Amino acid sequence: MNAYSCKNAAELEELYAAELQHFESCKAQGLQLNMARGKPAKLQLDMVSDILTVLQNGDDCIVDGLDSRNYGELAGLPCCRKYWADVLGCKPEQIFVGGAASLNMMFDVISRAYTHGLLHSVRPWCREEKIKFLCPSPGYDRHFSISEFFGAELIAIPMLADGPDMDMVEQLVKDPQVKGIWCVPKYSNPTGIIFSDEVCRRFANLKPAAPDFIIMWDNAYCLHEFEGEYVPFPDILSLCEEAGNPDMVFEFASTSKITFAGGGVSVMAASIGNIGYFTGVFGVQMISYDKVNQLRHVRYLKDKAHTIEIMKRHASVMAPKFALVADTLEREIDPLGFAQWKRPKGGYFISLNTMPGTAKRALALCKEAGVTMTTAGATYPYGIDPNDSNIRIAPSLPPLEELEKAMEVFCTCLKLAALEKLLHK
Amino acid sequence: MNAYSCKNAAELEELYAAELQHFESCKAQGLQLNMARGKPAKLQLDMVSDILTVLQNGDDCIVDGLDSRNYGELAGLPCCRKYWADVLGCKPEQIFVGGAASLNMMFDVISRAYTHGLLHSVRPWCREEKIKFLCPSPGYDRHFSISEFFGAELIAIPMLADGPDMDMVEQLVKDPQVKGIWCVPKYSNPTGIIFSDEVCRRFANLKPAAPDFIIMWDNAYCLHEFEGEYVPFPDILSLCEEAGNPDMVFEFASTSKITFAGGGVSVMAASIGNIGYFTGVFGVQMISYDKVNQLRHVRYLKDKAHTIEIMKRHASVMAPKFALVADTLEREIDPLGFAQWKRPKGGYFISLNTMPGTAKRALALCKEAGVTMTTAGATYPYGIDPNDSNIRIAPSLPPLEELEKAMEVFCTCLKLAALEKLLHK
Numbered sequence: 001m002n003a004y005s006c007k008n009a010a011e012l013e014e015l016y017a018a019e020l021q022h023f024e025s026c027k028a029q030g031l032q033l034n035m036a037r038g039k040p041a042k043l044q045l046d047m048v049s050d051i052l053t054v055l056q057n058g059d060d061c062i063v064d065g066l067d068s069r070n071y072g073e074l075a076g077l078p079c080c081r082k083y084w085a086d087v088l089g090c091k092p093e094q095i096f097v098g099g100a101a102s103l104n105m106m107f108d109v110i111s112r113a114y115t116h117g118l119l120h121s122v123r124p125w126c127r128e129e130k131i132k133f134l135c136p137s138p139g140y141d142r143h144f145s146i147s148e149f150f151g152a153e154l155i156a157i158p159m160l161a162d163g164p165d166m167d168m169v170e171q172l173v174k175d176p177q178v179k180g181i182w183c184v185p186k187y188s189n190p191t192g193i194i195f196s197d198e199v200c201r202r203f204a205n206l207k208p209a210a211p212d213f214i215i216m217w218d219n220a221y222c223l224h225e226f227e228g229e230y231v232p233f234p235d236i237l238s239l240c241e242e243a244g245n246p247d248m249v250f251e252f253a254s255t256s257k258i259t260f261a262g263g264g265v266s267v268m269a270a271s272i273g274n275i276g277y278f279t280g281v282f283g284v285q286m287i288s289y290d291k292v293n294q295l296r297h298v299r300y301l302k303d304k305a306h307t308i309e310i311m312k313r314h315a316s317v318m319a320p321k322f323a324l325v326a327d328t329l330e331r332e333i334d335p336l337g338f339a340q341w342k343r344p345k346g347g348y349f350i351s352l353n354t355m356p357g358t359a360k361r362a363l364a365l366c367k368e369a370g371v372t373m374t375t376a377g378a379t380y381p382y383g384i385d386p387n388d389s390n391i392r393i394a395p396s397l398p399p400l401e402e403l404e405k406a407m408e409v410f411c412t413c414l415k416l417a418a419l420e421k422l423l424h425k
Numbered sequence: 426m427n428a429y430s431c432k433n434a435a436e437l438e439e440l441y442a443a444e445l446q447h448f449e450s451c452k453a454q455g456l457q458l459n460m461a462r463g464k465p466a467k468l469q470l471d472m473v474s475d476i477l478t479v480l481q482n483g484d485d486c487i488v489d490g491l492d493s494r495n496y497g498e499l500a501g502l503p504c505c506r507k508y509w510a511d512v513l514g515c516k517p518e519q520i521f522v523g524g525a526a527s528l529n530m531m532f533d534v535i536s537r538a539y540t541h542g543l544l545h546s547v548r549p550w551c552r553e554e555k556i557k558f559l560c561p562s563p564g565y566d567r568h569f570s571i572s573e574f575f576g577a578e579l580i581a582i583p584m585l586a587d588g589p590d591m592d593m594v595e596q597l598v599k600d601p602q603v604k605g606i607w608c609v610p611k612y613s614n615p616t617g618i619i620f621s622d623e624v625c626r627r628f629a630n631l632k633p634a635a636p637d638f639i640i641m642w643d644n645a646y647c648l649h650e651f652e653g654e655y656v657p658f659p660d661i662l663s664l665c666e667e668a669g670n671p672d673m674v675f676e677f678a679s680t681s682k683i684t685f686a687g688g689g690v691s692v693m694a695a696s697i698g699n700i701g702y703f704t705g706v707f708g709v710q711m712i713s714y715d716k717v718n719q720l721r722h723v724r725y726l727k728d729k730a731h732t733i734e735i736m737k738r739h740a741s742v743m744a745p746k747f748a749l750v751a752d753t754l755e756r757e758i759d760p761l762g763f764a765q766w767k768r769p770k771g772g773y774f775i776s777l778n779t780m781p782g783t784a785k786r787a788l789a790l791c792k793e794a795g796v797t798m799t800t801a802g803a804t805y806p807y808g809i810d811p812n813d814s815n816i817r818i819a820p821s822l823p824p825l826e827e828l829e830k831a832m833e834v835f836c837t838c839l840k841l842a843a844l845e846k847l848l849h850k
Contacts, residue, residue, distance in 0.1 A: 037496065042483075045494040049483040052717075058467075058474040069470040069685040071462065099524045100715040107710035115539055115551065115575065126540065126551050142712075149709045150540065260494040263717035284574045285532035287567075290525040292477075292688035293718065 002355070003336045004422055016419040019412055023369060026409045031370030033406040038189070038348035039397040040261050040314070041321075047313045048259050051300040060299075061292060068291035075279055076267075080294040084267040086304045087222065088253060089235035094269050096278060099289045102254035102266035106216055107146050109250055109268070112281050113179070113212065114150045119247050119277045121212040125150065125179060134172060134181035136164035138351055138379030138390045140189040143182040143218065152179065154381030159191055163199030173208035180214040186233050187221035190351040190379055190392040192344025197234060204239035206248070215240075217251040223304070223311050224257060225346040226318035230308045237269060246271040255297055257314070257348065258307060265297045321395040321403055325350055328404075332411040338418050350393040351379070355418040359388045362410075362417035371409045427780070428761045429847055441844040444837055448794060451834045456795030458831040463614070463773035464822040465686050465739070466746075472738045473684050476725040485724075486717060493716035500704055501692075505719040509692040511729045512647065513676060514660035519694050521703060524714045527679035527691035531641060532571050534675055534693070537706050538604070538637065539575045544672050544702050546637040550575065550604060559597060559606035561589035563776055563804030563815045565614040568607040568643065577604065579806030584616055588624030598633035605639040611658050612646035615776040615804055615817035617769025622659060629664035631673070640665075642676040648729070648736050649682060650771040651743035655733045662694060671696040680722055682739070682773065683732060690722045746820040746828055750775055753829075757836040763843050775818040776804070780843040784813045787835075787842035796834045 004012065055061055061068045063079055075081065076097025085092040098105045109118075117124040125131050133147035137156040144154055155172065158165045164183070172178050183203070185195040195203075203215055217236050225231060240249045247270075255264030268278070301307045326343045329352070333339050341352040354362060359376040366373050374392040377385040393410070395403055419425075429437065480486055486493045488504055500506065501522025510517040523530045534543075542549040550556050558572035562581040569579055580597065583590045589608070597603050608628070610620040620628075628640055642661050650656060665674045672695075680689030693703070726732045751768045754777070758764050766777040779787060784801040791798050799817040802810040818835070820828055844850075 039496050042492060042495075045486075045492065046483040049486070049494070052480045052482065052485070053478060055477045057477065058471040060477070061470075061474070067467060067470065069474070069688055070467075071464050071681075071686045101711050101713075103712060104710050111536060111540065111710075115536065142709075145709050256496075260717055261496045262713040263494055263715045284567075284570050285529050285536075286526050287528060288526075288687045290688045290715070290718065292685055293715070 002338045004338060004418060009423065012419055012423055016416070016423060019416045019419060023365065023412050023416055026412060027369045029370075031405060031409065033370060033402050033409070034372045034397055035394050035403070035406055035410070036372045036374050037397070038257070038394050040257055041317055041397055041399065043399075044314050044317050045260060047317070048310065051259050051296060054299040055292065055296050061295060063295055068295040071287045073291060074283055074286060074288050075275065076289065077291050077294045077298070079298045080265065083298050083301065083303065084253070084269065087307065088219065088251060088267070088269050090237045090269050093272055094237055094275060096268045096270070096275050096282070097289060097294055098266040098268060100256075100263055100266060100293070102218070102220070102252040102256070103142055105266055105268045106143070106218065106252055108282070109214070109216070109278070110146050110150055112278070113214070116281070118212045118214065119273055128177070130177050131179045132175065132177045133179060134169060135381045136181070136183065137381065138190055138392065139182060140184060140218070141378040141383065143216065144381050147180075147182070148382065156381050157181070159188065159193070161193060162196035163193065166199055166202040170202065170206065173206050173213060176209035178208065179210050179212065180216055182216045182218065184218045184220055185236070186219060186231070187224055187344060187347025189220065189347065190349035192342060192347050192349060192351065194231065194233070200234050200236060200239055204236065204243040204245060204249075206245070208248075213248060215249040217249050219251055219253045221257070221347040222253050223307055224348070225311065226315040226322060227345040231346070237271065241271070247273050250274065255301070258301065258310065259297060265294050318396060320400060322350065324400060324403055325393055325395045325407055328407040328411060333414060336415065339414060348394060348396055350395070352391045352393060353387075353389045354391060354414050355421060356387040356389045358417035358421050359385060359391050361420065362413045363391065365413035365416055366410055369409045369413065371406045373410070427763045429763060429843060434848065437844055437848055441841070441848060444841045444844060448790065448837050448841055451837060452794045454795075456830060456834065458795060458823055458827050458834070459797045460819050460823065460828070460831055460835070461797045461799050462822070463682070463819050465682055466742055466822055466824065468824075469739050469742050470685060472742070473735065476684050476721060479724040480717065480721050486720060488720055493720040496712045498716060499708055499711060499713050500700065501714065502716050502719045502723070504723050505690065508723050508726065508728065509678070509694065512732065513644065513678060513692070513694050515662045515694050518697055519662055519700060521693045521695070521700050521707070522714060522719055523691040523693060525688055525691060525718070527643070527645070527677040527681070528567055530691055530693045531568070531643065531677055533707070534639070534641070534703070535571050535575055537703070538639070541706070543637045543639065544698055553602070555602050556604045557600065557602045558604060559594060560806045561606070561608065562806065563615050563817065564607060565609060565643070566803040566808065568641065569806050572605070572607070573807065581806050582606070584613065584618070586618060587621035588618065591624055591627045595627065595631065598631050598638060601634035603633065604635050604637065605641055607641045607643065609643050609645055610661070611644060611656070612649055612769060612772025614645065614772065615774035617767060617772050617774060617776065619656065619658070625659050625661060625664055629661065629668040629670060629674075631670070633673075638673060640674040642674050644676055644678045646682070646772040647678050648732055649773070650736065651740040651747060652770040656771070662696065666696070672698050675699065680726070683726065683735065684722060690719050743821060745825060747775070749825060749828055750818055750820045750832055753832040753836060758839060761840070764839060773819060773821055775820070777816045777818060778814045779816060779839050780846060781812045781814045783842040783846050784810060784816050786845065787838045788816065790838035790841055791835055794834045794838065796831045798835070
């Protein structure tokens with residue numbers, strides 16, 4: 001129920017005039033605030049900067065008889081493969097450790113599918129007449145961009161409370177042109193939901209027509225609770241194996257939001273068959289990834305249990321910011337009823353659906369008042385939200401006092417855009 | 426003149442018996458020696474391990490107002506772009522700093538040409554009926570593998586004393602299917618030669634039929650003298666620009682043999698147009714490369730002059746090894762006259778041409794005696810040396826005493842294989 005809808009035009013005009021005045025006063029402050037990207041705050045980075053000095057000299061760089069400073073071990077240092085297997089709940093031999101960016105590993109998988117095909121491809125995707133990719137939406141724009149870059153038609157799948165609409169997914173994978181689906185299964189970007197066990201099980205049991213259909217399982221927020229204790233999550237590799245689909249899934253993760261953003265260690269987890277195939281393929285492009293940084297991370301993060309302890313430091317910075325956003329939305333927006341959102345317990349985002357047809361306008365107003373947000377529509381395939389309603393809020397970067405100001409501006413802009421719409425301005 | 430050719434069969438049999446006895450005694454020692462890859466020695470890595478601690482805390486990670494620990498600056502930290510421009514003699518805006526591996530950047534350029542085309546492509550290379558790549562040989566096997574991986578026909582170009590046979594190159598680029606050429610212009614892998622100014626000039630002035638022909642200029646050993654002072658080398662970007670071919674060249678380098686092998690910082694240098702194009706393209710696969718490691722390197726290496734000083738440490742380890750190899754070959758092989766080689770002053774390799782038809786056999790014997798060498802033929806397209814003659818010696822990794830033993834075995838195997846051939850064994 002939309003509180004504005006009970007008002008008559010004169011009342012709405014009055015509300016509009018008040019919001020506009022507030023907007024103008026915000027604008028006059030010449031703000032420069034940013035809630036656009038999931039970047040950790042300086043305070044978080046400072047909290048983990050001890051990692052810089054865990055390797056002090058040459059001797060520290062030797063592990064299991066291997067010198068991390070020299071070429072070799074394409075799939076990663078054994079101790080780092082073991083670390084990631086511990087974190088993701090799979091086996092070390094299912095782990096391929098990469099460079100600083102998991103996005104680059106995802107790109108490389110799709111790029112190789114396009115140029116050479118995957119383990120079960122009949123032909124490389126570039127030789128297919130047409131390929132399609134399923135994009136649970138709202139989702140992560142950089143995922144969608146990779147598929148689009150390689151010419152796939154993007155198909156939006158609605159996100160429900162416990163994951164993507166699996167009825168629709170199960171139906172669509174019967175089309176042999178459908179080659180894959182993007183997922184952020186835990187604290188999904190941007191909705192913050194966790195896929196239910198039932199959704200994970202249905203993923204593992206998909207029966208796609210394409211023999212080389214792949215689930216791109218971006219477990220970016222696998223340890224990223226900011227409220228409450230660590231939430232266990234099923235190992236998708238085992239589920240797929242049990243379902244007779246061992247090669248259908250590629251899981252990804254990184255330490256970009258554990259240690260340094262863009263300066264961490266990424267990982268791909270997959271079946272032994274896929275790891276073997278990609279070790280061959282990566283062997284053409286690489287001698288070996290940065291093992292010094294791999295070892296630095298293993299020494300610092302130690303294991304899953306210790307990493308969860310480190311994540312509590314991040315939580316201490318993140319939780320008050322998410323609480324501030326949630327409290328502000330509850331106070332300013334919920335009573336008006338024209339927008340919906342959920343309070344997440346982990347991840348980096350809050351997803352808000354405002355009055356249809358007003359998201360772009362609201363963010364244009366934000367920009368005018370000096371608050372940068374993720375572009376409206378970015379969470380949908382081709383950057384087009386059919387309802388012009390979804391907005392991704394990324395509260396991690398600004399300090400609390402800036403965030404408070406940014407949220408004030410944001411709520412005003414949401415209201416202004418909604419009132420403009422109702423008043424046909 | 427081959428000294429063996431003056432001997433009669435009985436004399437050759439006598440020499441063979443002596444070498445065989447020596448070989449068997451070497452074999453009995455159960456050696457495990459490696460001259461296969463251009464890996465730095467532990468001593469070299471120890472000499473530069475101070476780089477581990479140049480960044481001590483969070484404040485050290487801030488530079489020019491940028492936090493290297495967070496996302497951003499896809500083309501690299503400005504100070505790192507400036508560093509590489511200094512080293513390569515080009516402009517900072519012509520620099521794109523990558524991850525730990527320059528090979529991966531080369532791969533990405535060819536991969537992108539294949540999937541999407543380059544700045545002046547009529548169509549992506551995967552839509553061309555056929556593509557060809559010129560491979561100056563002996564050359565670097567990993568270069569050739571990248572072209573082969575993307576379906577190019579590889580054409581061997583003879584290496585002369587001052588670079589590839591440019592008459593042949595100028596002729597072949599008239600074929601519009603010829604899309605590029607691989608080069609290691611300074612201390613070429615494996616011949617150790619330096620391209621002459623005239624060869625560089627002729628490269629820059631090529632008039633290829635393909636509008637998207639590219640020179641892959643892998644300046645891997647740009648500062649890698651181990652004997653004598655730093656040898657200045659022309660900036661290929663300026664030469665190409667002056668010749669009206671600004672977008673025809675991509676230059677690559679890395680710190681893999683300056684700091685840590687596979688744990689350094691790589692770079693691509695190209696025209697402003699190409700950097701713009703690839704910044705867009707890399708933007709799909711990456712948020713940003715590891716800027717902490719970029720900053721660590723800038724703080725440690727400082728500038729070109731200081732890096733040249735650091736390279737003198739490496740030279741102090743490398744020079745005695747190359748001298749040992751050269752002295753051994755001069756003593757053991759030169760008098761027999763069946764093999765030719767040149768004494769390099771920089772780089773990581775010595776290239777030797779032994780009696781045609783005996784390289785594979787010689788290296789099989791080496792393996793039998795516990796000495797691993799780069800596979801025979803690896804320096805030619807498809808791994809096939811038409812003369813079965815070229816051998817790449819990589820003396821950097823083993824300590825001097827091991828190298829001495831390895832060279833003893835190697836020379837014995839060269840002689841044995843030659844004698845077997847002459848005696849039709």
